Amino acid sequence: MADYQAIMSLVLKGRTYDEITASVGCSRRDVAAVKQKIGSDSITVDRFASMTGQEIEDLFPDGRRTVSQDYADPHFVQVVEEMKHNRFFTLQQGWVKYVGGSSTKKKYSYSQYCERFNRYAAAVDVVATLTHEPGKTLLVDWVGPTLPVVDTVSGEVFKAYLFVASLPYSGLVFCQAFRNMKQHAWNQAHVNALNFIGGVPQIIVPDNARTATHERGRGDKEVLVTKVYRQLAQHYGTAIVPTRYKKPRDKAHVERMVHTVETQIIGYLNSLTWTSFEELNDAIAERLTEINEHRRRVNKTTRKEVFDAEEVAFLAPLPDQPFESVEYKQLKVGRNYHVSCLYQYYSVPYQLAGKILSVRVTTTTVSIFDGQVKVAEHVRVEGRRGQYSTVLAHAPKHHQQIDGLWSREWFVNRARNYGPATVEVITQILDRTKIEAQAYLACRNILTELGRKKGVLEETCQEMISINGHPTYTSLKRVMATIVEAKKHAGPAVAAADNVKDLTKIQDLSGAFVRDPSHYQVRGL
Numbered sequence: 001m002a003d004y005q006a007i008m009s010l011v012l013k014g015r016t017y018d019e020i021t022a023s024v025g026c027s028r029r030d031v032a033a034v035k036q037k038i039g040s041d042s043i044t045v046d047r048f049a050s051m052t053g054q055e056i057e058d059l060f061p062d063g064r065r066t067v068s069q070d071y072a073d074p075h076f077v078q079v080v081e082e083m084k085h086n087r088f089f090t091l092q093q094g095w096v097k098y099v100g101g102s103s104t105k106k107k108y109s110y111s112q113y114c115e116r117f118n119r120y121a122a123a124v125d126v127v128a129t130l131t132h133e134p135g136k137t138l139l140v141d142w143v144g145p146t147l148p149v150v151d152t153v154s155g156e157v158f159k160a161y162l163f164v165a166s167l168p169y170s171g172l173v174f175c176q177a178f179r180n181m182k183q184h185a186w187n188q189a190h191v192n193a194l195n196f197i198g199g200v201p202q203i204i205v206p207d208n209a210r211t212a213t214h215e216r217g218r219g220d221k222e223v224l225v226t227k228v229y230r231q232l233a234q235h236y237g238t239a240i241v242p243t244r245y246k247k248p249r250d251k252a253h254v255e256r257m258v259h260t261v262e263t264q265i266i267g268y269l270n271s272l273t274w275t276s277f278e279e280l281n282d283a284i285a286e287r288l289t290e291i292n293e294h295r296r297r298v299n300k301t302t303r304k305e306v307f308d309a310e311e312v313a314f315l316a317p318l319p320d321q322p323f324e325s326v327e328y329k330q331l332k333v334g335r336n337y338h339v340s341c342l343y344q345y346y347s348v349p350y351q352l353a354g355k356i357l358s359v360r361v362t363t364t365t366v367s368i369f370d371g372q373v374k375v376a377e378h379v380r381v382e383g384r385r386g387q388y389s390t391v392l393a394h395a396p397k398h399h400q401q402i403d404g405l406w407s408r409e410w411f412v413n414r415a416r417n418y419g420p421a422t423v424e425v426i427t428q429i430l431d432r433t434k435i436e437a438q439a440y441l442a443c444r445n446i447l448t449e450l451g452r453k454k455g456v457l458e459e460t461c462q463e464m465i466s467i468n469g470h471p472t473y474t475s476l477k478r479v480m481a482t483i484v485e486a487k488k489h490a491g492p493a494v495a496a497a498d499n500v501k502d503l504t505k506i507q508d509l510s511g512a513f514v515r516d517p518s519h520y521q522v523r524g525l
Helices: 004-012 017-024 028-041 045-051 055-058 076-085 091-099 110-124 126-130 183-198 227-236 248-269 277-294 303-312 408-415 420-431 435-448 456-466 474-490
Strands: 137-142 149-152 157-166 173-180 203-206 213-215 223-225 326-334 338-341 344-347 356-361 366-368 373-380
Touching: 004 017, 004 028, 004 045, 004 055, 004 076, 017 028, 045 076, 055 157, 055 303, 076 091, 076 110, 076 474, 091 110, 091 157, 110 303, 126 173, 137 183, 137 248, 149 277, 157 248, 173 183, 173 248, 173 277, 183 227, 277 303, 338 366, 344 373, 408 420, 408 435, 420 435, 420 456, 435 456, 435 474
Parallel strands: 137 203
Antiparallel strands: 137 157, 149 157, 157 173, 213 223, 326 356, 338 344, 356 366, 366 373
16 A cells, blocks of 8 residues: 555655655555645645644545554654654654554554654655754764774784764764674764764664665565664664665765765875774874864854754753663683683683583673573673683682693693694793683694694794794794695605716717817908
8 A cells, every 4th residue: 555645745845756656665646646636635735734644544545454554643744843843852752642642543662663754754755854953863874995903913904994973964073993894883883973972863864784774675675774773773762764775865965974084084094004993093083073173164163163052952862871782692611711702702710611601792791691690791802803801710720720621731731742842832822821721722723723733733833933933823824834835845856867978988089070270260350
C-alpha cells in the first residue's frame, strides 16, 4: 500500500512525479491519485497538517487491510512541526506522548516508532527542512583520505581513519582519528562528538556508512538503520535519518565539512610522522581549535561564536552516562592465565588457567566472569595487537612451576633441546618484560612454531645474538627465512668437466706452422 501521507506532503510542496516516486517508492498512478484527491477535496497545506495518517489513508480505500491499521497513528506531521517550534522537543518525548494517547489501538514500541519516523523523515525530506535550524541536525561521515601512524616497537604502519561531524547551522566541526571504521569505532566517534558539542541534536544524519545503514534486501532501495546504531540513538533520545542515495542536495554540507577536514587538518598533518593515535588526535584537536575558534569566515564570525551565541541552547542535554555497546564472549584461559580477546590479552587469577569464562566487552572495559562471579576487570586495550593487561595479584608467586601452568623453567628446559643460543634468546625475552607471564606466549610460539626446524632455530638464535638484535617471534622468523633461502641457493660444489685440456703435459709442436712477427705488423700507418 502506498504511503499517501508522504506522497501528499511532497505534492503540496510542489515536487515533481520523478522526485516523489524516487523518494517514496510509489508508482506514478499513486501520485496522480493524490493530486486528484487534493484538487477534488480542496486540501491545503494547513488542512493537511491537521489530518492524521489514518484520515489520509481513508481518502484512498483499496479494499486491503494492512498491519499498520492495527496500530495507532504516530502523527509524524505534528512531530515534525513540534521539532520546528520547540527547541527542547525530542523523538523520545514524541513517543511518550504517542503511547499515552487516547487511542485504543496497539502502540508501536520505541524502536518501531523511531524506525517509522526515519522512513517518514526520508520520504518528506525532514532533513532539508531542519538542516539549517540551530541544534536540529548533526551531520556525520568518514573522510576518504587516511593518515599513517607508525608503531615504534614493531615498525608496522597503521592507517588512521578520520571521523568528522558538523552542526550545519553554526558550522562547528569535530574530527577524530580511529584505527578502523568498524561498529565500535563508529559508536565511540558519536559519543565523543556529542561530548564535544556538549548536547544532543534532534536528528543525526549519516552518509550511509555500513555501520549506520543497510538495505532491506538485494535490489530493495529502502535504507534501514543498523540495530546497534538505533540503540545509540535511543540512548541519546535522537533520530537517525540517513542521506538519500545519489541525492547531491542531501550531501552539500557533508561535502563542505569533508573538504574542510581534508584541507585544514589532513593538509597540515600528512607530512609529519605520527607514532601513536593519541599524539595524532592531540594534533587534530589543535587544528580544530584553529578552525572553530580562530578562523573567521566571510561574515566576520567564528564557528564557535555562532555556536555559543545561537545554537548551544537548542541542544538537548546529554544523558548521565555515555552510550556503551556490549558484546559477550566465551573464552578459554591460556596456560599463561590470560584470555585472548579481540587480539589483546587480559589476566585472570592463575588458578583459573584452562577454564572457559564469560567475557563482557564494552567500549571501555573488559569484564571477566566465572559463572556469576566477576573475577577480573580491565580497561580495554586498543592499538597494536598482542598487548597485555596484567594484574600483579593474578600471577603466582615468583612464577613458580605449578602443574598446568607455563613458567620460566618450563620454557628454558624446552629451549635446551635446541642449544645454548636458543636458551639465551628465550631468557632475553623472559627478562625484558615487567611481568614475566606476558612473555610466555611469545616463547611458546618460538619454540612450537619456529622450533619445527630444530637445527635452523638454533642457527637463527646464534645469528640474532651475533647482530645484537631484538628477538621477537617476527624478527626470528625473518632471520630464519633468510638462512633457509641462503642454503637453498648455496648448493653442492660442481666438479670440473672431463674435456678440459691438461696443460701440465709437454706437447710436441715440431710440425706446427708459426708465422714470423712481421706478419702481425700494421701497415699504412
